[in-house]
Amino acid sequence: MRLAFAIPWRDRGSWLFEHLPEGYTGDLLFAAPEPNADLTPRASKLPPYLAEFFCLLGRGYKLAHYDVVFAWELRCTLAVLLLRRLQRTRTPVIVVGPILKGAARTLLPLIRPLLADATKIVCFSSAERDAYAELLKLPAERFVFFPTPWAAPSDVPEPTEGGFALALGQSNRDYATLFRAVEGLVIPVTVVAADDTPFGGVPPPPNVTVHFNTDHHTTNALIASATLHLIPLHPTGFSSGQTVLLRAMAAKKACIVSRIPGVTDYIDENQTAVLVPPHDEGALRDALTQLWEDTQERQRLGENAARAAQERFGFAGFVKHLLELIL
Incomplete structure (x- = not known):
């Protein structure tokens, strides 16, 4: 099975592939401008959400090449779901870790139709899982809670007592x-x-x-x-x-x-x-x-x-x- 992980940060996410079992392969799809890329000046002048969309579009990603796409965080998620509609593909999109706060709440009438296309929405707290179903007017079974993952990088110093x-x-x-x-x-x-x-x-x-x-x-x-x-x-x-x-x-x-x-x-x-x-x-x-x-x-x-x-x-x-x- 071929997976895509669409993430909003450069040079991160490789840990995902370290834990894929046999029979699964994957690619990282970056939804962020790269330094010195031709796309950067144009993308930086766009409103939020559209910048990530045009970054994905400009890199020529074809969602139909994958069996499932995992999209991280709200801005990257909306970019992926916009791209999915543009490409008219039925590839399932699983949303990971969206946070609906601040400006996102004022944009709910625009956000709801896109998030309705998501197969599952993974929340990083049980409170969000319960609240988002009502807020987005989507079926409760569409939402799941998984804890945020973390593992200490190899370059973290040994713990000491610094007195603060x-x-x-x-x-x-x-x-x-x-x-x-x-x-x-x-x-x-x-x-x-x-x-x-x-x-x-x-x-x-x-x-x-x-x-x-x-x-x-x-x-x-x-x-x-x-x-x-x-x-x-x-x-x-x-x-x-x-x-x-x-x-x-x-x-x-x-x-x-x-x-x-x-x-x-x-x-x-x-x-x-x-x-x-x-x-x-x-x-x-x-x-x-x-x-x-x-x-x-x-x-x-x-x-x-x-x-x-x-x-x-x-x-x-x-x-x-x-x-x-x-x-």
């Missing part, structure tokens, strides 16, 4: 609550984000060091050397925080996470991570100070987390689940 708490990430982060929670503490905190939007206008206190857009190696080094990880999140109906959580778990790190739908699918409470109510600076402060002072508890949580990351969230199991959808 790390808060990493941008999407749906509630750093305003974090800043209020840690103000006045002697615990050093490092925050890594794309910009200061998640700060909510609250300035970082003196014990917080902020880095924007760290490179791959710096980020991996921070993850490995943090004493523990903090993932403060706003309560929403879409999944967020799980990729950073899995990276920390794989690095044997104890984590304190906001209890919101989606990320809780990945946590065995008080066994693989500590959960606190969202927007509760007092609970976050208490959890941080207690865990910071308890080395044995951090080690216990970290070891449990690393075991869960390997056994429950590995690539091999994820690919196996995907293939079960086409049998």
